[in-house]
Amino acid sequence: MPKDLFVAIVSTSPSFHAIAAAALGQLAAGNRWFAGALDKDVFPTAWPPPAQTLTERANAYLDDVLPEARVELVEVARLGLVEERLRQVLPAPATGPAEGARPWTAAPTVLLLIDATTAVTGSDVGARLDTVVETLAKLRQHLGIGVSPYSVVVYDELDEDQVYSRTVCTSRRLPDDDWVLAAEVLTAFTDLVQARHANARALLPDTEPTGTLALALTSFLTEQAGSRWALHFFTGTLPAKLIQDATTIARQAGNPVLRGPNEHSLACGALARWQLDQAPFLLVATAGMVDELKGTLANLRDSQARGFIVFGETAPGGWQPFQGTVHDDEDARAVFAARGLPCFYLTEPERLAEDLAAAFRAYHRRGGPVVLLVAPSILRLTGPLDVQKVTVAAGHPQAGDDAVDAVARILNEEPGPVVWQCGNLTEEERERVYDLAHRTGAALVDSLGRPGTVARYHRGREVEEFLGTMSIYGCSPPVWSLLHPDGRRLGHGDHALFFLKSRITDLATPFPEKVLYQDCRIVQVTDTPAHVAPFTDLPVIEELSSFLRRLAPRVAPGEWVVQARRDAIARARRATGDPLAAVPSVPMSHEHFFTALDGVLRGLITGHDYEYTGFYDVGRGGISAIRNLARTGPGFSGWYGRALMGDALQAIPAVALTRPGNVLGFIGDGAARLVPSSLPSLAQQLRYEQGRVDGNVSIFFLLNGGFSIIRSNRELQHAATADAQMSLLTPVEPPWRETWAGTTVTHERLVTVDPDRLAERLLAPSAINLFSVYLAHDNEGDDIMPTSRKSWRLRVTRPDGS
Template structure:
């Protein structure tokens, strides 16, 4: 019979070294051929008894009824090869190489439709089912790119062993167990082919993925961020119906440009991760979430604003004017824009395509004003709009502030001529700013401290070098005893002219110091350097409004301190550092005291830093464990603290994956059992990214779950501040898994209970690359140690 030239051609590629597998599928598909719809390309043996099952007969009849209408005269060509590496040649004989075009959307039927049915157990030599799947995936991507074949989840069925330990929906295709009965495999073949025809080939709305037009909003936002930050900005997403196309477009653009694409356990974790990357790397962000998620960010939204973090948060929204819209947040009964206004977050509401360029200009101008993230509430019309837009050039940003020479001279006189103790606490520092701070501190004898909210902005170690001027942490909770005694020699506070505290890039929140506002006003000379005039504190004696790098560069040539003043300051630092330790650091009780555990861990870190050039980024969650870690452990650089801003338990934990997957840093996390129970596990989303989305952990991530069975800060407050007994509200019941080890992609994952600390074993675990260690650490509750609360500074052991 002569086949008409315009007859539609569809292909089924059967890849298996098992003749029975190929024969069953070919025989099943033969039942779809009738009249003008023909099946060609393979000879096959059709034992009728294999296809007499009533379910097969019913489904094949219904498939034919549908195909008679949707695909009446197609030519369905079967291609059979035994191995994956033979697929290229087999298809080359039947397909011409296609030139992909990008001149607008094209329907799926314009391309080449191929259904791949692959028995990877016999088509690949790898002994591991995951490896076989990945080989099949890589092979199909290469072959389909070569021949212009478009793939969808309906295009690929891979048969192998069934992994009962996971359930995962592969967007690449369907992963299935090879059926034991032939009629089930036959039904699978009929179903897979007909599903592919219905969802893709015969669906007038289905277009070829490579020709799909990106929506205008995705192009505008990703292009803007790339111009501003290159490959530093990150795309953070959580799925939703109306924003799914925006997410797909933004993720594609980010991956193509080399920007990290990061998911999370929920919307809140996206904000926590974006805040951590901003604090550590000044990395802008684009977060996309669906409708009604405005309230899912918790107080982290306010923390992003407080950090002046640059980025966009896009919220899908329902169309304006709808009566009681499902999940709508801007309508007659409520207005999410008021939520943003209450938090001081700039917000742009996008509903009109004709105003899209003008509205985005306003969003971009707000981005430059450093008021925190810019919220974009976008209607479905905007989330579908895919026409070119013209974006007017944003208004120029106001010039950076520039302090007067008198202000710089006043700071220089204080450092050069005043025989007083000087303490300097910093916010985030660029590398050049940090180098200048260290140089000036060394020249003048300034004591450097960090804070509970921003640990490690200055640190004990800098590129392996000991920073002698670094003294510890100054904070309301967990203030280092050395810092406290520097400012309280002989047990009494210094007078106003005997001490000064310099705050660089700090709003001087009440968490930043152990002092009340009245003490800061009456007993301490306060110098504050900030580039934001509204951040100047009311008790500041010497305010300097300037960009920090400019201030430091202008200050350094003015530094010429008297020798005896510098020596006096260095002596005071040395005496404060020489204070005796809590004797509990040497007592190996069970459960361990915080003093003992962190002293042992600190010794491990000191050895790793000295002998292995070890560096790490610390993540400190809200609770006693986070305080003890900040107070007692040496640092090699800036870390992330859940105590920043609203002090939200769980933020530090939820932020770890975003940094671990977008940098090569070693990470140490310190998470109490209260925070651990408050937020979802980071493991499921992390496993998905490591196993199935090409993400990698290149450094070492070690998370210490610090377990003492309660909300320790609340308990200490109740017992110390209120001199009362605790009750059930402070207690937690935590189930602790046994030791286990597994692998996510190329990353080793292990959990271990720590009832004591073996330095050699722990050192080896902290040095292992591409590893995530989870340690459950048994600790005893204690009110007295680590200056957890102001009253605990009266610890009798000290």
């Protein structure tokens, strides 16, 4: 029985109609005929050899696969008239959901040839294409036709500003030569027949069954975290269907769907969202990419992040499979074992329910993300799966009353300084920490790896107990001063350092390990016994929220004890900074730039209720930002864990697209050069994938032309001069401005700081500001190296001249 196919030619140009119809006329033969105005002799003498060869081969192919067919031409002048005209010729669309998958030919197949230059309104190529995409969505919904890049060809000018492959159409420039247009038309028709009619595997996308693995993983995550979990994906041949299914499920449920320029960026975004919002994730990548997550994989483990990382994997038993990582010569499972991550190799469909139950149990054990290496046999499975409901008893260790009493005695009876450095706090824990610190006079500090867990401002109020950042690099002057009154370090019995939800890495304090053992009295609160540091004097093994609730009623310090601590904090806060901050050199010093920026931020916080999430990359600039800027809440630091340059930059889009409010990023030129730009993928999500940036994203690229910390180490520790390994050539773009689907994106160069202009840019809604900031290298400032604490610029001359 002849097949019914339709070709809709959309243009106001008689020439376009005539050439397209004539090209299709070359394909009419035998019982394959075209209903419509065809003139096969339009090209009697002007049909060059390439077009003639294409015609011969197309006819030979169609004679084999489509010997009988009725192809009806539908000619329309304007795109807006297509639906009405097609309704007159197409069979009525099927009503109600179809049972199971349907082949492409179960719906009317229409080849749409659209001359957008004449038939579509719009000021530019992008606007006209957007109109085409909107129309195609209506045609698919209202008429039930299949739509794909094979079935829709849009002719317009060439957009030289960008290249983007639309998922529902193919874009072409309208040719200057008639025969080229004709050759493209007959090729498009024959390609459509081959891809959608001769291909028995071609299914209508909306009827293809959802994969079993996608259903199981998304259902589990939704049960655990509702709309908080996000899909992070990077495409690949093996997991493409899994990504497509999970994307559909996530978007229908309102879960974020996030992409990035590479697999590593996905891990960075997942880590940031976990640290900031406790948001689980499903991260999908293709085979052979197990090493692309880099050290961020270990950071995800250390953060006890919950989620699944799925890699498509080749079938077991193959000899040297392309991109396979589990075979005779290597075994990727050893990589994850070395990282201490649970890993499951899913290869047997009959065991999938059992294997997933084990993976779900591992998810609850706080060992970091669960890795799934998935064979093609599993990826091909469709339909629901009955996975046994898993239950994992939550461990809630509780410290003895003697440990809680010992902490209370320190707070109630000892007047020496008490410093609380906080890890990742819940909102309840943060409120309790602020309250107890105020009641006891404890000094609050954050860390280089967890900036903003406690901050200078909380809910618009300045926190008097907050002193700054305690760390090995960039330790805030008030923190150092509190622990070194009169220039001498306090003794073991004269103070107490509290580490709340912290493993006390060597990054967390300005002291070497020997000092931590001998001279520091340390209280550590953690719910993980393995995290207790060997130099801890008083370990408290308990969840912080539970411990704080038990501690609060026992805290009743004498007024003189609290006053002594507050006096010490007040003296420490008077510690003088670097006078270079007031010198407006060009390029600016780090001290000058960040002092000026801090003034802008404080004005916004107190005058405009401004709040922000900070992103701090690894390098001198990130340290200076953490050390010098007032914060309003938790941020994300690339210094966490492995201190991977570029991680903070890569993490910004995932948070900016999923979290309301403002984002500030501080990225050195060294970190920026190590990773791919996220701007193209961010633009794609904003322009084509319903992404939104409601707040303000301002990224400061801090340019001093080198790897500053390495250079400072060499120059200060080894009296060596800088060499080429520490230098970096960074081209700087001129200023520009674009609009991406309602989001204004600008790039500016900052040679000096104009406070009013900068405040205006930071307050702009739905804006992405990229600032290239010109800075000078400096070894002495911001306490970057331990020897910097002895800088002559920090020496205070007393009234007596000493």
